[in-house]
Amino acid sequence: MGIYAERNEFMRVVLYFSLDLDHGLMARLIASFRSRNIQILQQTPVESIGFERATELFRQSPRNADAVIGFGGGKALDVAKYIAFLSRLPYLSMPTSLSNDGFCSPQSSLTIGDRRHPLPSAMPFGVILDTAVCLNAPEILWHSGVGDLVSKFTAVTDWKMAFHAMGTPVDDFAALLSDASVYQFLARPTRDLEGMRLLGTALLLNGISMSICGSSRPASGSEHLISHALDSVSKRPRLHGLQVGVATYLISLLQGQNSRRIAGLFDATGFWRAIASDPFDRAEWLEAARLAPSIKAEFYTVLSSRDCLPEIESALHSDSNLQRCFR
Numbered sequence: 001m002g003i004y005a006e007r008n009e010f011m012r013v014v015l016y017f018s019l020d021l022d023h024g025l026m027a028r029l030i031a032s033f034r035s036r037n038i039q040i041l042q043q044t045p046v047e048s049i050g051f052e053r054a055t056e057l058f059r060q061s062p063r064n065a066d067a068v069i070g071f072g073g074g075k076a077l078d079v080a081k082y083i084a085f086l087s088r089l090p091y092l093s094m095p096t097s098l099s100n101d102g103f104c105s106p107q108s109s110l111t112i113g114d115r116r117h118p119l120p121s122a123m124p125f126g127v128i129l130d131t132a133v134c135l136n137a138p139e140i141l142w143h144s145g146v147g148d149l150v151s152k153f154t155a156v157t158d159w160k161m162a163f164h165a166m167g168t169p170v171d172d173f174a175a176l177l178s179d180a181s182v183y184q185f186l187a188r189p190t191r192d193l194e195g196m197r198l199l200g201t202a203l204l205l206n207g208i209s210m211s212i213c214g215s216s217r218p219a220s221g222s223e224h225l226i227s228h229a230l231d232s233v234s235k236r237p238r239l240h241g242l243q244v245g246v247a248t249y250l251i252s253l254l255q256g257q258n259s260r261r262i263a264g265l266f267d268a269t270g271f272w273r274a275i276a277s278d279p280f281d282r283a284e285w286l287e288a289a290r291l292a293p294s295i296k297a298e299f300y301t302v303l304s305s306r307d308c309l310p311e312i313e314s315a316l317h318s319d320s321n322l323q324r325c326f327r
């Protein structure tokens, strides 16, 4: 890390890190800064993703830093990215797991009240991704990353449907980039060092595709609306990518595209098995599906094309893949 900071003349940095970060990793990071004479002006553990707390941390941050660094899981990175955005400083993102595409995206997901909201942020100046560190993270985080990645299939289809139904502009380059990143991972969906590199690269390209077109469309469609709704109606919301992954398969049935491909990937990666070991609540999902179309104004998706609720209810009960995901 030190070498990348030094190369860009970030000699004074502020660091936000996950509360439960491995001590050995933290020691390695600090040693790497010291070896390049980089001064850590402040280092703060991130315990909450509340908007209020993030703005308080921003007010407490030193004014003479050259860059902000986020180190750890999604929460620490979301907070660090937002503080960097408020401070108008370059942000370096160092994920220790690949549970979603947030480590390289132009948004921060913070809570206001008890609900998570996507807030505008700047794209990271750089991402430093250690595949060995990510491989060491719990397997469920990898499943979550796979779930978030595969949603690009349904997001891009929703985007094209919005173009045909409403004239929503589609950026073809962003759509192609998003699409291509998934296929690269599909060709080799293995949880090893090379697999981490492929998943990391794919998620990173998703973030870049959002920034190219200035919209979340290439990475987020109706499957994300269902996940956002679940975050507010569910008694126990799960990891973003686990919710999004199952919602992606469900939406692919409504769109009539890619369902087999997605189901095959979930078989190969053990995603279905992971969900079945701690199934979702069917009633909560039906409620989330009912709320989903009203979550974002003027955001046309397959859910806007017709009343999808009867189809969703039937799929949750009778589709052989979905049956094992619900109780």
Ligand SMILES: [Zn+2]
Pocket (backbone or CB within 6 Å): 100, 101, 148, 220, 224, 240, 244
């Ligand atoms: Zn996502």
